[in-house]
Amino acid sequence: MTIHAANFRELRLDNLSRDFGTHNAVKDVSLTIKKGEFIALLGPSGCGKSTTLNLIAGLLPATGGGIWLDDRRIDPLRPEERGFGMVFQNYALFPHMSVKRNIGFGLKMRGVQKSEIERRVGEAAALVRLQGQTEKLPGQLSGGQQQRVAIARAIVVEPPLVLMDEPLSNLDAKLRLEMRAEIRRIHNTLGATTIYVTHDQEEALSLADRIVVMRDGQVRQVGGPEDLFSRPDHLDVAEFMGFRNKVAGRVASVEGEHATVTVGDAKVVGRVRGTVAPGGQAWLAIRPEDLHPAAAGGAGLKASVVSTEFRGREFVGFSRMADGTDLSFLAHDRIAPGGEVTLAADPDRVLVFGGAA
Incomplete structure (x- = not known):
């Protein structure tokens, strides 16, 4: 294999902004990406992640x-002068061109010799496991195969960066899993640097070395998958990094890294994230898998069961507190609708955030 990623040390975004009239789509984004990193830009629709990639x-x-x-400095340069590889959500393949010609299109535009194009296209097709498919038209391929063609076209030009904009969103669940593994394998094989846009937390967690969580055009937090999953700095990051129950309360006391929060008649202890102060408003963030019915007489959040679903090994329960707050939890046994439960979690699995949501 002689295809490899172009050499560089780092890409740096320095207070990068983009306005559309009075709308600030991207606001002062600063980020340094090292060679060989796999970076995921993660956030809900409209957060600025695709605009940043563009x-x-x-x-x-x-x-x-x-x-x-x-x-x-490259921002004054045209796209073709930057030399980056791009994989689009809709693949953007030429329907009248064979797989081989689609993959080699960028090389042809660069004036690469025909023999070199043939060699590199063959290597790229082999890397994405499309041997024997190169004479077909895109319309004769499955969605997953078309995505492989798009990836091969991006990497065959040996770019310093590969930019991917929600590349798996048009595939079914099984293909997404398969292509996720393929994208990471190709990244590792090439020693590539990849910037990957997604709104799917699971994709970001499984693929990225670092995740950049964005909201309203700004970077909210940057960190490794495990760090962001377990130690989000903000309530919105906690909510976005996998579903969490969100419960309003008031801080009763703070001791070291833990705070006791009053919720109705209950007191819940959790780990402090950010700044909280006794007497101030607080929000508890608790994952459903960490919230379980307490033993008889135990302390916790009181709620009425709305329904339960059997999920193979356990039951997922859906309940509602007296103030209307919905809570999802796990239970070993089915609980009939209308039943009252007291729900509790390990304090180290409960996050406490101060201030408004």
Whole structure:
């Protein structure tokens, strides 16, 4: 295998911004990406992640800040001058061209010799496991195979960065799992640097070395998958990194890394994230898998069961507190609708955030 990623040290976004009229789609985003990293830009629709990727690619001009590849400022350059590989959500393949011609299109536009194009297209097709498919048209391939063609086209030009914009969103669940593994395998094989846009937390957690969580055009938190999953700095990051129950309360006391929060007649202890103060408003964030019915007479959050679903080994319960707050939890046994439960969690699995939501 002679296809490899182009060499560089780092890509740096320096207070990068993009306005559409009065709407600030991207606001002062600063981020440094090292060679070989797999970075996921994660967030809900409209958070600015695809706009950020398009700014890096050169498909949109920035209205503030700059982009640097090592010591070279690249934001004034046209997309083709940046030399990045791009994988789009809709594949963007030429329907009248064979797989081989689609993969080699970028090389042909660069004036690469025919023999070199043949060699590199063959290597790229083998890397994405499309041997024997290169004479077919895109319409003769499955969705997963078309996505492999798009990836091969992006990597065959040996770019310093591969930019992927929700590349798996059009595939079914099984294909998404398979392609997820393939994308990471290709990234590792090439020693590539990948920036990957997704709204799927599971994709980001399974693929990325670091995740950049965005909201309203701004970076909310950057960190490794395990760190963001277990130690989010903000309530919105906690909610986005996998579903969590959110319960309002008031801080009764703070001792070291833990706070006691009053919720109605109950007191719940959890780990402090951010700044909380006795007497202040607080929010508890608790994953359903960490919330269980307490033993008879035990302390916890009181709720009325709405329904339960059997999930193979356990039951998922859906309940509602007196103030209307919905709580999801796990139980070993089915609980009939209308039954009263007291729900509790290990304090180290409960996160406490201060202030408004």
